Amino acid sequence: MTPDTLTPALRDLLASVPEAPVTSETVSFTAGDTELEGYVARPGDDGPARPGVLVLHDWFGMTDHVKVRAEMLARLGYVALAGDIYGVDSQPADGDEAGALAGRFYGDVDLFRARALANLERLRAEPGVDSSRIAVMGYCFGGSGALEVARSGADVAGVVSFHGNLRTGAPAEPGSVTAPVLVLTGADDPVVPPDSVTAFEDELRTAGADDWQVVSYSGALHAFAVPGTNSPEHGAAFQETANRRSWVAMKDFFAEVLA
Amino acid sequence: MTPDTLTPALRDLLASVPEAPVTSETVSFTAGDTELEGYVARPGDDGPARPGVLVLHDWFGMTDHVKVRAEMLARLGYVALAGDIYGVDSQPADGDEAGALAGRFYGDVDLFRARALANLERLRAEPGVDSSRIAVMGYCFGGSGALEVARSGADVAGVVSFHGNLRTGAPAEPGSVTAPVLVLTGADDPVVPPDSVTAFEDELRTAGADDWQVVSYSGALHAFAVPGTNSPEHGAAFQETANRRSWVAMKDFFAEVLA
Numbered sequence: 001m002t003p004d005t006l007t008p009a010l011r012d013l014l015a016s017v018p019e020a021p022v023t024s025e026t027v028s029f030t031a032g033d034t035e036l037e038g039y040v041a042r043p044g045d046d047g048p049a050r051p052g053v054l055v056l057h058d059w060f061g062m063t064d065h066v067k068v069r070a071e072m073l074a075r076l077g078y079v080a081l082a083g084d085i086y087g088v089d090s091q092p093a094d095g096d097e098a099g100a101l102a103g104r105f106y107g108d109v110d111l112f113r114a115r116a117l118a119n120l121e122r123l124r125a126e127p128g129v130d131s132s133r134i135a136v137m138g139y140c141f142g143g144s145g146a147l148e149v150a151r152s153g154a155d156v157a158g159v160v161s162f163h164g165n166l167r168t169g170a171p172a173e174p175g176s177v178t179a180p181v182l183v184l185t186g187a188d189d190p191v192v193p194p195d196s197v198t199a200f201e202d203e204l205r206t207a208g209a210d211d212w213q214v215v216s217y218s219g220a221l222h223a224f225a226v227p228g229t230n231s232p233e234h235g236a237a238f239q240e241t242a243n244r245r246s247w248v249a250m251k252d253f254f255a256e257v258l259a
Numbered sequence: 260m261t262p263d264t265l266t267p268a269l270r271d272l273l274a275s276v277p278e279a280p281v282t283s284e285t286v287s288f289t290a291g292d293t294e295l296e297g298y299v300a301r302p303g304d305d306g307p308a309r310p311g312v313l314v315l316h317d318w319f320g321m322t323d324h325v326k327v328r329a330e331m332l333a334r335l336g337y338v339a340l341a342g343d344i345y346g347v348d349s350q351p352a353d354g355d356e357a358g359a360l361a362g363r364f365y366g367d368v369d370l371f372r373a374r375a376l377a378n379l380e381r382l383r384a385e386p387g388v389d390s391s392r393i394a395v396m397g398y399c400f401g402g403s404g405a406l407e408v409a410r411s412g413a414d415v416a417g418v419v420s421f422h423g424n425l426r427t428g429a430p431a432e433p434g435s436v437t438a439p440v441l442v443l444t445g446a447d448d449p450v451v452p453p454d455s456v457t458a459f460e461d462e463l464r465t466a467g468a469d470d471w472q473v474v475s476y477s478g479a480l481h482a483f484a485v486p487g488t489n490s491p492e493h494g495a496a497f498q499e500t501a502n503r504r505s506w507v508a509m510k511d512f513f514a515e516v517l518a
Contacts, residue, residue, distance in 0.1 A: 187464075194457050194460070201453070205477075213475065215473070215474045215475075216473045218460075218472065245472065249508075252507050256504075
């Protein structure tokens with residue numbers, strides 16, 4: 001990734017993590033018949049095996065944002081895969097297409113989970129990844145995808161949702177959620193209203209999930225951690241404070257569960 | 260404070276913060292006609308003025324727990340006052356007395372705030388404290404006290420409640436809450452059920468408070484951060500995970516607001 005090609009907002013985001021040598025590459029793999037194209041960023045040194053983090057994109061697909069997040073994670077010392085849910089031939093051209101694509105996956109939980117898990121297995125197989133120390137995170141749609149990974153019962157060390165939709169067509173089965181879960185949500189996010197948070201917590205309790213946390217940030221709308229988002233009339237806007245604090249919360253969480 | 264006199268649980272708590280030179284002393288002051296006796300712990304070196312943290316006790320009053328917290332804060336580099344709400348002549352002898360005392364303050368918000376603010380002013384006047392960088396925190400009853408300081412409109416840099424009761428007899432007036440607020444609460448705390456959290460958030464929104472965060476910890480009951488508490492039948496129990504994570508959240512918050 002060439003910083004020159006990034007928007008100023010994404011350049012600032014990348015610069016918020018101290019610079020460190022990182023290498024990155026595009027990786028191709030499949031889920032069923034669908035060709036996926038992810039983006040792997042890794043610490044530039046030859047060290048021991050590293051924990052891996054799968055970071056799932058928002059409904060706009062494989063944009064620079066999710067790749068910058070992967071680079072930021074690599075600067076922290078993780079091997080990060082910016083995962084592809086939609087497929088290389090199905091990246092949305094505009095908001096309408098993004099909404100339609102995301103809706104297809106929200107409406108087909110099995111497909112959503114299968115795509116997320118294909119990315120997870122790709123990350124696990126990456127050279128230099130300690131496959132016993134893997135976490136999954138995501139933004140908006142990708143936060144929902146991370147939570148679907150948790151619901152699927154996948155053996156991961158932790159799951160983080162940044163302003164993910166907490167609803168699902170397939171609530172967690174008893175005993176299925178074994179990964180620690182961290183939900184970072186905007187207190188004024190119309191996509192995730194208070195009753196949605198309460199229902200999610202009840203879903204986890206009912207499923208017997210014994211390790212989850214929910215953090216609510218005042219004044220934060222949907223997409224509070226996606227730089228450049230500025231549609232308060234649609235309930236979505238970047239918020240610098242919540243973005244910064246949620247990243248710190250994620251770092252603490254990973255320092256604990258990926259240790 | 261001599262570690263030898265502490266319970267093993269409190270010794271472990273103190274040891275959870277890397278050792279650093281700390282000096283401490285008992286300090287006497289008044290609120291109206293009432294004699295208060297607090298406990299100040301400070302970094303042992305002669306440095307520049309330090310941020311100050313007021314830590315308010317749970318309903319059992321000036322126990323070793325709140326003094327250990329002051330020592331932990333001093334090890335982090337803060338001048339900490341374990342504040343006294345009840346008064347030196349009104350420390351409870353047992354749970355019944357504790358409940359009656361706490362109830363007196365819950366029922367008289369003006370008195371509660373006056374006592375908390377007397378402690379705050381005492382801390383502000385401490386030698387070596389940067390009076391422009393003061394935070395207030397507390398446990399259970401003391402968490403409620405910290406929130407009353409926020410509602411009072413006191414000029415402080417931050418307020419943290421550990422499993423504090425979020426209800427008040429005097430909801431925040433519009434514009435009164437100017438301090439950033441961090442609420443750390445147990446998801447299964449019967450004293451702070453989900454509707455109490457929602458009502459608190461609504462109180463802050465209505466008051467126009469623009470910087471607050473709520474963190475909810477799964478499985479955590481009331482008093483999750485008070486070592487030795489073990490009354491799950493009464494909805495209160497220490498929980499190591501929530502205790503550890505809430506301390507980390509507090510550290511991050513102070514690193515931000517007391518910088």
